[in-house]
Each structure stands twice: as C-alpha cells, then as structure tokens.
Amino acid sequence: MSRIQTVFSALKANNKKALIPYITAGDPHPKHTVNLMHTLASSGADMIELGIPFSDPMADGPVIQRASERALVHKVGLRKVLDMVQEFRQKDTKTPIILMGYANPIEAMGMEKFTQAAKAAGVDGVLTVDYPPEECKDFIAALQVSGMDSIFLLSPTSDAARVDLIVNQASGFLYYVSLKGVTGAANLDIEEVKARVAAIRTKTDLPIGVGFGVKDAATARKVAAIADAVVVGSRVVVAIEQSSEDNLLSNISQLMAELRTAIDA
Amino acid sequence: MQLYDMPDARGHFGQFGGIFVAETLVEALEELRVMYEKYRHDPEFLAEFAYDLKHFVGRPSPVYFAERWTKRVGGAQIYLKREDLNHTGAHKVNNTIGQALLAKRMGKPRVIAETGAGQHGVATATIAARLGLECVVYMGAEDVKRQAPNVFRMKLLGATVIPVESGSKTLKDALNEAMRDWVTNISNTFYIIGTVAGPHPYPMMVRDFQSVIGIEAKQQMLEMVGRQPDAVVACVGGGSNAMGIFYPYIDVPNVRLIGVEAAGHGLETGMHAAPLTANSPVGVLHGNRTYLMQDSDGNIIETHSISAGLDYPGVGPEHAWLKDIKRAEYVAITDDEAMAAFHNLCRTEGIIPALESSHALAHAEKMARTMRKDEIILVNLSGRGDKDINTVAKLSNITL
Numbered sequence: 001m002s003r004i005q006t007v008f009s010a011l012k013a014n015n016k017k018a019l020i021p022y023i024t025a026g027d028p029h030p031k032h033t034v035n036l037m038h039t040l041a042s043s044g045a046d047m048i049e050l051g052i053p054f055s056d057p058m059a060d061g062p063v064i065q066r067a068s069e070r071a072l073v074h075k076v077g078l079r080k081v082l083d084m085v086q087e088f089r090q091k092d093t094k095t096p097i098i099l100m101g102y103a104n105p106i107e108a109m110g111m112e113k114f115t116q117a118a119k120a121a122g123v124d125g126v127l128t129v130d131y132p133p134e135e136c137k138d139f140i141a142a143l144q145v146s147g148m149d150s151i152f153l154l155s156p157t158s159d160a161a162r163v164d165l166i167v168n169q170a171s172g173f174l175y176y177v178s179l180k181g182v183t184g185a186a187n188l189d190i191e192e193v194k195a196r197v198a199a200i201r202t203k204t205d206l207p208i209g210v211g212f213g214v215k216d217a218a219t220a221r222k223v224a225a226i227a228d229a230v231v232v233g234s235r236v237v238v239a240i241e242q243s244s245e246d247n248l249l250s251n252i253s254q255l256m257a258e259l260r261t262a263i264d265a
Numbered sequence: 266m267q268l269y270d271m272p273d274a275r276g277h278f279g280q281f282g283g284i285f286v287a288e289t290l291v292e293a294l295e296e297l298r299v300m301y302e303k304y305r306h307d308p309e310f311l312a313e314f315a316y317d318l319k320h321f322v323g324r325p326s327p328v329y330f331a332e333r334w335t336k337r338v339g340g341a342q343i344y345l346k347r348e349d350l351n352h353t354g355a356h357k358v359n360n361t362i363g364q365a366l367l368a369k370r371m372g373k374p375r376v377i378a379e380t381g382a383g384q385h386g387v388a389t390a391t392i393a394a395r396l397g398l399e400c401v402v403y404m405g406a407e408d409v410k411r412q413a414p415n416v417f418r419m420k421l422l423g424a425t426v427i428p429v430e431s432g433s434k435t436l437k438d439a440l441n442e443a444m445r446d447w448v449t450n451i452s453n454t455f456y457i458i459g460t461v462a463g464p465h466p467y468p469m470m471v472r473d474f475q476s477v478i479g480i481e482a483k484q485q486m487l488e489m490v491g492r493q494p495d496a497v498v499a500c501v502g503g504g505s506n507a508m509g510i511f512y513p514y515i516d517v518p519n520v521r522l523i524g525v526e527a528a529g530h531g532l533e534t535g536m537h538a539a540p541l542t543a544n545s546p547v548g549v550l551h552g553n554r555t556y557l558m559q560d561s562d563g564n565i566i567e568t569h570s571i572s573a574g575l576d577y578p579g580v581g582p583e584h585a586w587l588k589d590i591k592r593a594e595y596v597a598i599t600d601d602e603a604m605a606a607f608h609n610l611c612r613t614e615g616i617i618p619a620l621e622s623s624h625a626l627a628h629a630e631k632m633a634r635t636m637r638k639d640e641i642i643l644v645n646l647s648g649r650g651d652k653d654i655n656t657v658a659k660l661s662n663i664t665l
Contacts, residue, residue, distance in 0.1 A: 103548075104564075105563035108546065
C-alpha cells in the first residue's frame, strides 16, 4: 500500500479528513523549505503538496506566482526540489509528498530520470498541471512502474465523459478544482462543489480532495464535510509571504492548527 | 491535391503541438475545436470573412517587384507581399477578424488578447470595435512602457489595456495572464491568440486564417511572372505570417521555404530569440510542445530582439515540424543586419518596413546575392515600420 493510501485509510477508519497544505519549494528561501515541511507535518498536515518552481505558472494566481519567483531568485530547480524531499525523508518517513508543477521542468530533466530520482528521494505522487491524461500516457506508466501515484485535476467544466477518462487514469486521489479560475481566486460555491463531488463519487472509489478556493478555516470546514481531503495553497503561501524569518515557522504552525481544528470539528 | 495533412485530431504535428493545459481549460478548448470544425468550411462564415478581408482590410494585398532594391543587391529578383498595406498595418488583422467572427457566432460578448509590440492588440481592438465586442488586452509592463503609441491606439479603439507585472513582464507573461483571465471567464470570453502557438486548435486555426497571404501570393505570382518563386522568405517569432505564406506552398515542389528568426546580438551571445536556429531543446509552454529557449532546469529564459514582435522564447509547433521534416529551413538575422535592411528598403523603395519584416528582408538580401538574376525570391513584408520609428530614432541617438 502506498503512503497516500495508508494515510487515507487511517483517516477513514477514524472518520477524519485529510489536510493537504501546499508550499512552493524554495519559498521564501531554500534554507527554510525542509523545516517548513516538518512544521506542516507536525502541526496538522496529513500530506504535503510541494510545488516545483516554474517561470511560467499559467494555472496559478498572483500569490503562487510570486512564490515561484522568490524561489527562482535562488535558482531552485527540480533537482534541488528532489534534494529537499530527500532531506525531509531522513526524519519523516510517513508523511506523503506530492509534487505539483508544470510539464516543462520534468521534460527538461527527462521522464525516466525524473521518475527514478523522485522515487529515490521519497516522492509519493505527482500532479503535473498542464499534462492532461491524453498527453501523458507514458508518464503515467512510468510513475506506475516506480510505484508513485498520478494525481489529476478535475474541474467544474469537466463533463461526464471526461470525468470517466480521468478517474480511470488517476491513482492516489482526485483533485477537484473548486472554481473556474486560477489558484487562490474568488470564493468557491460550496453547494456546487458538493453536487460535483457527489457526481464524481458515483464513478470512482478514489478519495477526492478539493482545492483552489479554500481561503480560511470556515471554508476548510465546509469542504471537509463533503470531500476526503482539503487542499490549502494560496492561504499558506500568503502566510509565508507575510512572515519574517523569526516568526515563519510559528505562523505556519498556528495557521495549520486553525485549519486542523476547523476540519476536525 | 493537398498531400500535406497536418495536424492530427488533437493538434499534433508529429511530436509537436497538442493540448497541454490545466483541466480547467480543456472544455473551453473542446468547445472552440468543435465550433471551428463547424465553421471552417461553412460557406456563410467564409463569405463573411472574405467580405471583411476585402472591404475592411483592403485585401488582396499586392505583390510588388522591388526593382531598384533588386538591382542594388545584384542577384535574384526580389518580390514583396505587401501585408504592410493592410488596415492596421500588418498581417495580424487577418487572424483577429477570423477569430472575432467565430467569437460572435459562439455568442461570446467579450474578447481578450495578449500582445507584445502591440500590433496584435491593436488588430484585436480594431475588430472588437467594429463588431461591438468588449475587448481586454494583456501586455507586459515593460512593453507598455516601450510601445506607448500602440497602447494609446488600443485605448482609442475602446479596449482596456492591462499591464502584466509578473515574470519578465513581456509577451510570454502577457500570454500567461490572458490564459488566467480566460480560465476565470470562460463562459462569456473568447481568447484571440495572435500567433500560431497555444494549445490546439489555435496553431491550426491561426494558420488557416493567415493562409490567405499564401493563397493570394500563389495566384499573383502566376499573373505577374507566370511561375512560382524559387524561395519564399518570412520572419518567425511565433510564426503566424510565415505559416500564412508557407502553408499554401508546402505541397508546391521546388519552392524553398525559409523562416528567419531573430539572432538579436548574435546566436553566440545567447541574447537572441531563435529557438529553431539555435537548436534549443524541445519543451512544453503555452499549451503546446515545441522548441523552447530554456535553462537546464526547464525554466524559460529571457529572449532578446530589437523587434518586439519576434521576442518570444518558443515558436509555433508547425514550424518545429517543418524544420524536422526539412520542408522549411530556418536561419537567424541579427539586430544590426535587420537594421541595415530596414534602411536599404526605406531608401531604395520608399517603403518603411516593420523591424520584424526587416529580418526577412535582410536574409533575402544575403540569399539574392548568391542566386542567378532569373531566379525569384518572394518576401512576406508582414508589417509597416511606422510603429518602430521611435526605436530606430533612439538607435541613431535622435529624440523625436
């Protein structure tokens, strides 16, 4: 059983939902990333989504774009991101790590080289934003061979046939994008999300995570009531952006505690 | 008979092209693909497009024999396809009209566009005004500063210009931002992409709308000289004017197709915008797979060209394909070489060419010298140079 499956099974057994925070590797500075990951894990995160910085993050709103820019100032490329995962794994062998990023850095490294290096570093799943399933069959196969999960997005505009196609390619969990827009955009419509998640459930047994519009603890709580996992990205990155070196870890830990409490309530 | 039949159903030109976008855009692209398939051969749609090209743009644009310039260069005869004479001053308008007419049929009241130098933005604002569509243009903050007259033109035409502050604040970032707008406002918005890049069906659709250039040229060359040229030369940034003139010639044997990229300060300096000529690696950006200027981590690197319209780190996927199958050749021309050709054309022919087109002119000069006097080169003069006079004046240390 993969780490991701193990975590979802354990949560289900306890009737709890997963909290998945997102940070961009190298933001605000590469020296903080591994500490931030440990802080996330110790203050309520069940899994961590780690963003690969990219020069052209087309699906991201301004908050996560700035995170990428801060990381790229320090030349944090995919190799460095994998080094960070490896360092994290020396002390934490349980918390699943999902890499989230764009196709080009992965293709630049080479698909085979990437899957081998990611597996060796301790990565559990990969979400490549601009790889629709039709364009990445080889990549899905390579991940599968290495024992990593292929995480895919589903959106409010995905029709029934598309949902079928995607749930058949996905593993680990499904990531439902709760709104039409980029990461960190306007407020999500919880009733619509509820209906969509219910519709997706009729087609798959995979856990369903919801993200892209979870702005605060109250929204996280509502999402937790209808999904298996709550993904919080821009809100975490804003907290990083607004922290100083001195209070970075304590601010993140406090935010995670708030979200955890809301989700468990 | 058209032997060349590209792309495939999902927009692939061999390994290039395709649909590399976040899931949130997939349905919108599918809707566009279906609607374009419906209308691309629809007689009523094509008639409306042809009417606007004739009466609003002023097509057909003439083919002109540059006789004095030919004599001065001393070699093959050089003919110019005069896209600079179109309404708004460049080939860009051919495509914006096609896409805006499609937007109207799809019931989208709002159009958005990205622009670098501002030519595509102006062409989009122009047709939006004519059709009564709301128009928002994304432009890198750096380009907004450098291209103030075009920003003002767009505003005069009723468009909203949004400066993009992210990334390198140039064309590629404007494209990212337009995509973000589109994904947020999918239900009422049509994204008019200005070049043969982006996810399928854009590269094919923009090529089709621009192919009026080559279709006309083929007929005009027959009428003027009784045969087709030995070589067709066009500048390539994203590559829409080049695809427009190349496409109808792909199946014509013995016509060399030559795309001219921007070598900037020189390929050896790394400060250029010539992914094909510099053998950049293959990658994925802006929804398609193509040759891309990037660093070893796969991040896109900044490009350089004196001409904003060629300042793009990628290239349309069909050009990548034509390079690989060796149907087209790609070369690069430096800033200095383009400037020299710019001045030559001004003084020998009374035509002020766009700096983009000056790259094609510069290569035509080089080629012509090595060719016989009975051979013929057709250059796509894709735009006029009025927009560039500030840049040229600055280079000559003149303040206007």
